[in-house]
Amino acid sequence: MTSPTLSEVALALFGSRGFGGVTLDELCDEVEVSKRTFFRYFSGKEEVAMAPLEDMWRALLDELEKADPDGRPLLELMEATLLAVLDRVADDAWAGRALLSYRLSRRTPSMDAHTLHFCDSTMRAVLEILHRRLDLPDDPRPRLAGDMLVAAWRYALDGWSAGDRPDGRELAARVREAVAALPGSLDLTAAPRG
Missing domain, CATH: 1.10.357.10 (Tetracycline Repressor, domain 2)
Incomplete structure (x- = not known):
């Protein structure tokens, strides 16, 4: 999964459930990436958003x-x-x-x-x-x-x-x-x- 796709999915989730309503685990599960892969692209939820x-x-x-x-x-x-x-x-x-x-x-x-x-x-x-x-x-x-x-x-x-x-x-x-x-x-x- 590429980082723009990760960002798009994160923004959609944050938009529907709120920033605090989405955990990093849930985000990674949704885009089917490990936290390790997530942290290759972003330092945290704020950066992906x-x-x-x-x-x-x-x-x-x-x-x-x-x-x-x-x-x-x-x-x-x-x-x-x-x-x-x-x-x-x-x-x-x-x-x-x-x-x-x-x-x-x-x-x-x-x-x-x-x-x-x-x-x-x-x-x-x-x-x-x-x-x-x-x-x-x-x-x-x-x-x-x-x-x-x-x-x-x-x-x-x-x-x-x-x-x-x-x-x-x-x-x-x-x-x-x-x-x-x-x-x-x-x-x-x-x-x-x-």
């Missing part, structure tokens, strides 16, 4: 290794890389799994904690790639640019997940809109109500 979104971010790391920086702003480079990955992976099947995964994570504290850890380690990997490949300053700006992209991603994902029909193109459009709003958010005036 988050696989669609985590796979997309791993693809982003691979894409960053090849991306042509061509002198554009760092945030633009990262946005273009994210959108290129979405264009490649976000078919209807992926979008459906990603939607299930994200909705499940919003209801499951252990998955939300797993996501925070994954996000932090992925951002460290992004920064390692960027610093190795690009002439970037050793100050907070590269990290903050990455964090802004992640914030825009999460905002886009929140809006996208509220819909009934997952569509990867809609998610990409929401990411574009959210990233476009970042500059305006940095100089938004905090005026008192009048």
Whole structure:
């Protein structure tokens, strides 16, 4: 059994019975794999449940290794890389799994904690790639640019997940809109109500 199939079965079970309603033994029995095989692909139930979104971010790391920086702003480079990955992976099947995964994570504290850890380690990997490949300053700006992209991603994902029909193109459009709003958010005036 391949890991995408394992992830698909896990998401279906978690969706019908809840994350806590499915034991690892039950999951392994359902897909007819041993725990040893399961742990070849995943570190636990949280990782198998988050696989669609985590796979997309791993693809982003691979894409960053090849991306042509061509002198554009760092945030633009990262946005273009994210959108290129979405264009490649976000078919209807992926979008459906990603939607299930994200909705499940919003209801499951252990998955939300797993996501925070994954996000932090992925951002460290992004920064390692960027610093190795690009002439970037050793100050907070590269990290903050990455964090802004992640914030825009999460905002886009929140809006996208509220819909009934997952569509990867809609998610990409929401990411574009959210990233476009970042500059305006940095100089938004905090005026008192009048």
